[in-house]
Amino acid sequence: MEILPKGLQSFCLRGKVAAVTGGSRGIGLAVVKALAAAGADVAITYVSSDATHETARQVSQEFGVKCLAYKAEITDHVAIAGALNAIAKDYGKLDILVANAGISANGNTEDFDPDLFKRIHDVNVNGVFFTIQAGAKIMLKQGGGNIITMSSISASIVNRPQFQAAYNSSKAAVSMLTKCVATEWATRGVRVNAVCPGYVLTDMTNEFISKNEAMGKQWQELTPLKRFGTPEEIGGAVVWLASDASSYVVGAEITVDGGYSCW
Ligand SMILES: NC(=O)c1ccc[n+]([C@@H]2O[C@H](COP(=O)([O-])OP(=O)(O)OC[C@H]3O[C@@H](n4cnc5c(N)ncnc54)[C@H](O)[C@@H]3O)[C@@H](O)[C@H]2O)c1
Ligand SMILES: OC[C@@H](O)C(O)[C@H](O)CO
Numbered sequence: 001m002e003i004l005p006k007g008l009q010s011f012c013l014r015g016k017v018a019a020v021t022g023g024s025r026g027i028g029l030a031v032v033k034a035l036a037a038a039g040a041d042v043a044i045t046y047v048s049s050d051a052t053h054e055t056a057r058q059v060s061q062e063f064g065v066k067c068l069a070y071k072a073e074i075t076d077h078v079a080i081a082g083a084l085n086a087i088a089k090d091y092g093k094l095d096i097l098v099a100n101a102g103i104s105a106n107g108n109t110e111d112f113d114p115d116l117f118k119r120i121h122d123v124n125v126n127g128v129f130f131t132i133q134a135g136a137k138i139m140l141k142q143g144g145g146n147i148i149t150m151s152s153i154s155a156s157i158v159n160r161p162q163f164q165a166a167y168n169s170s171k172a173a174v175s176m177l178t179k180c181v182a183t184e185w186a187t188r189g190v191r192v193n194a195v196c197p198g199y200v201l202t203d204m205t206n207e208f209i210s211k212n213e214a215m216g217k218q219w220q221e222l223t224p225l226k227r228f229g230t231p232e233e234i235g236g237a238v239v240w241l242a243s244d245a246s247s248y249v250v251g252a253e254i255t256v257d258g259g260y261s262c263w
Contacts, residue, residue: 010245014039017091018242019084021045021074021131022101024052026202027150027231031098034235035242036063040096043087044069045080047101066091074101074127081134088138096242097135099128100150104204106164117166124170129177136181136190144189148241151175151194151253153261161218162208175253182251193241193249198257201228224259 004012018035022028023044036042036059044059044067046052052069060067068090072083088094103123105116132147139145154164155171175194182192199205199219205228209216220227237254240246255261 010247011239011243012039013096013239013243016040016095016242017043017087017093018096018098019043019045019087019094019135020098020100021072021080021127022047023098024049024055024069026204027197027200027234028098028100029055030231030235031100031238032059032067033063034232034239035096035098036065036067038239038243039065040242041066041091043067043091045072045074045083045101047071047073074131075122077130077134080127080130081137084131084134084138088142093142094135094138095145097132097139097145097147098150098238098242099131099135099147101127101131102150102170104164104167106159106162106167106208108163109165112166120166121170121173124167125173125177128174132177132181132192136185139190140185140188145191146242147181147190147192148238149174149178149192149194151178151196153196153198153255153257155194155196155253157261160222162215178253179251186250191247191250193246193251194253195234195237195241196253196255196257196261197229197234198223198255198260199228200231200234202231222260222263223257224262227258229256229258 018040023032024046056067056069070083151174152171154168155175178194
């Protein structure tokens, strides 16, 4: 990595250890690469694709940092705590934790499958709670750390044209959880903030667009920038929040949405 100009050194993450849940693809993988590009050693947690070990090897090779993969289902508090403890042991510490993993679905509320509602809340709310609880235990013990949750503009706006009450209520919980723990841990050295992306082109959004192309066009039309975001465009916000350049930012929701939530 090139040496940063003097005024930009607070953005550097060299010497830091980061973990990213759901880091095998989409926004999570872009965040892994952005953290690695800023100099951090990174651990990826994944749930389904063992190919993540190869992804980690490639990240390590491309950015010259340590990068390993760990399997953990985030709704299983023992599993995610086990993975984060293993990361802290293997890397020597845990400075940055990005609670990125999440799922989405939409549909009319009156017909929405109750089990799917429970699953969305289990992954997006319980899973994020278990992740940040386990990460904070390590960080509070070691004397500090930095947690970033992946919320959404859906935490505070109602999407259209599709109905997604289950997803939006789960992301509202993520944003409030973020503010609660941010204030709880602020004076104990653990800084917590949320990133709220708008429509970003990933497997998650592609699943909707592949079934309804017109909806994808409408999402872009409703965005002042008139296009989807890329996963890479979320990485910069995470690096800033993870770095000392944002040292006075606590409990914030950083919106990265091409202007969507202005309208
Ligand atoms: N794509 C968007 O437009 C958008 C917008 C706002 C917020 N987000 C949020 O960003 C995050 C990443 O989304 P994405 O678009 O990259 O989606 P994605 O579907 O490509 O990635 C989600 C990742 O989470 C992992 N995951 C899902 N359930 C899990 C579980 N139970 N345990 C462990 N890992 C699990 C998946 O394996 C995958 O790696 C999500 O929290 C999502 O809600 C996405
Ligand atoms: O249901 C689609 C969502 O994933 C959406 O992409 C996002 O949360 C922005 O509202």
